[in-house]
Amino acid sequence: MEQRTTTKDAAGEQRHVQAEQAPGPVGSVLFGALSSFKKDTLRLLTELQRQYGGVARMKMGPYLVHQVTEPEAVKQVLQDNARNYVRGRFYRGFNLFFGRGMLTTDGAEWRTRRAVSRPFFHRAGLRARSGTVTDTVEELLARWEPSARSGDPVDITDDMMWLAMGVLGRMLFGVDLRRYADRLLPAVRFSLKAMILTGEVKQLLPRWVPTAYQRRLKGHQQVLNDVMDEIIDLHRRGEGSPDSVVSALLKATHEVTGEPFNQRQIRAELKTLFLAGHETTGCALTWTLYAVAQHEDVRRRLDAELTEVLGGRVPTAEDVDDLPYLRAVVDESLRLYPPIWLFPRDAVADDRVGGYHISAGSTVIVPVYAAHHNPAVWDNPEAFDPERFCPAHAVRPTNSGDGSPDEIGSANGGGTGSGTADENGSGARSTPRQRDRYDYFPFGGGARKCIGMDLALLELRLAVAMVVQRYRLQLVAGRPVSPAALVSLRPQPGVLMHIRPAERKAPTA
Known part of the structure; x- marks a missing residue:
């Protein structure tokens, strides 16, 4: 079936083109693919990509959803025509629980928020303060010493969240957020679960219905607000760091109105930064250590590189440049287990993506997980293989990047592989093809690439x-x-580990 689509050319002139509807599953008449999405989300998205190609179409309840994984199509949605693809219905739950922050806003509102936070994420400044990261990691390692002696297992998922909170607090918030951990972490966990569509009656009822669930939810929301208000008030009294993002928000004004941010707006931004800054990084740390523990050959090679380059000392930001296998291990973990597994958008106007019609008001999802598990790109995609990102296998990045100084073979792009497409156009290939910038994008792309990418990688x-x-x-x-x-790609039910001392002296400064 063809649709007549109105688009704009490079000169901004409107033109009309014929575009076909994207292929996709039929699903049930009433609910479409919603049941499959709820039952096994990741399997549905990967199978959709493998069966229907780089642009696919499905119904999810009353909504029309297009899935985009073909690199040029992803680039169009996230970068080239990003203004047409805004945060919509998928972000309503986030707005409800965390407020309108940088993650959920668009236009001037988003630009104002990003401009305030951006100076705190400059690569040079982060590298200069890398000692804050290593000091916080040292505290984690000391925290593990009793378990290493006793042999009692540790759920490293919680500890990685604790570590990420410590780094985030010291680097951005001007306070040690871990002092609030007993209050914040349960509130965040409950709120994140509440944001996920489960179809349970208790979550479909209006918030004003006084159920036990709603009372618990309201209580957790109040905890989040109270903690953020305490941090804001601490800075108002001059007891926080003058170089923190909190202090910057207290001084900031809106790009359009010139008005200062009010308490509610500052609180929403801090809640957003807190969630994005500790949840995703904590998950990424957990998955990386999980993958290394599963692969003794990887651990031994990584251990040998660290010993050769560092001897026994604590690494610095500058050392990372001389640790290519470490970088490859992290990059491969972000491929196999991308913490930000999906970028949802709503189309403002009709568009044509990958040759297919995208209607105004429909949802477009960019599933990072499916792109990172595409067998047309990645040989044996379910395997953990850091060799994919080793310098010996790196080639020039393709020209479909976002204009940022991407590193070859790194978390920003580049890659290996070759092959030709099958004649049937299904997307299946006899061997993996050359990797494109948007075959691997754990931090997104375009102007809205994750602002915390450099901090997370460091x-x-x-x-x-x-x-x-x-x-x-x-x-x-x-x-x-x-x-x-x-909301992020979480390990379930958690990652229990035995902590054993390494067979060497502890690193020294």
């Missing part, structure tokens, strides 16, 4: 290096772990 690389230097982690047997597509 923290991941330094923390993984220091853990491997000090300890050998072993998974508790008989406790399988699987990825759960929640």
Whole structure:
């Protein structure tokens, strides 16, 4: 079936083109693919990509959803025509629980918020303060010493969240957020679960209905607000760091109105930064250590590189440049287990993407997980293989990037592989093809690429290096772990590890 689509050319002139509807599953008449999405989200998205190609179409309840994984189509949605693809219905739950922050806003409102926070994420400044990261990791390693002596297993998922909170608080918030951990973490966990569409009656009822669930939810929301208000008030009294993002928000004015941010707006921004800054990084740390523990050959090679380059000392930001296998291990973990597994958008106007019609008002999802598990690009995509990102296999990045100074073979793009497409156009290939910039994008792309990318990568690389230097982690047997597509890609039911001392002296400064 063809649709007449109105688009704009490079000169901004409207033109009309004929575009076909994208292929996709039929699903049930009433609910479409919604049942499959709820039952096994990741499987549905990967199978949709493999069966129908880089642009697919499905119904999810009353909504029309297009899935985009073909690199040029992803580039169009996230970068070239990003203004046409805004945060819509998928973000309503986030707005409800965390307020309108940088993650959920568009236009001038988003630009104002990003401009305030951007100076705190400059790569040079982060590298200069990398000692804050290593100091916080040292505290984690000391926290593990009793477990290393006793042999009692540790759920590293909670500890990685604790570590990420510590780094985030010291680097951005001007306070040690871990002092609030007992209050914040349960409130965040409950709120994140509440944001996920489960179809349960208790979540479909209006918030004003006084159920026990709604009372619990309201209580957790009040905890989040209270903690953020305490941090704001602490800075108003001059007791917080003058170089923190909190202080910057207190001084900021809106791009259009010139008005200062009010308490509610500052609180929403801090809640957004807190969630994005500790949840995704904590998950990425957990998955990386989980993958290394599963692959003794990877651990040994990583250990050998760290010993050769560092001897026994604590790594610095500058050392990371001389640790290519460490970088490859982190990059491969972000491929296999991308914490930000989905970028949802709503189309403002009709468009044509990958040759297919996208109607105004429809939802477009960019599933990072499916793109990162595409067998047309990645040989044996379910395997953990850091060799994919080693310098010996790196080639020039393709020209479909976002204009940023991407590193070849790194978390920003580049890659390997070759092959030709089958004549049937299904997307299946006899061998993996050359990797494109938007075959691998754990931090998104375009102007809205994750603002915390450099901080996350620095923290991941330094923390993984220091853990491997000090300890050998072993998974508790008989406790399988699987990825759960929640707000982030969380390991379920958690990752229990035995903490064993490494066979060397502890690193020294």
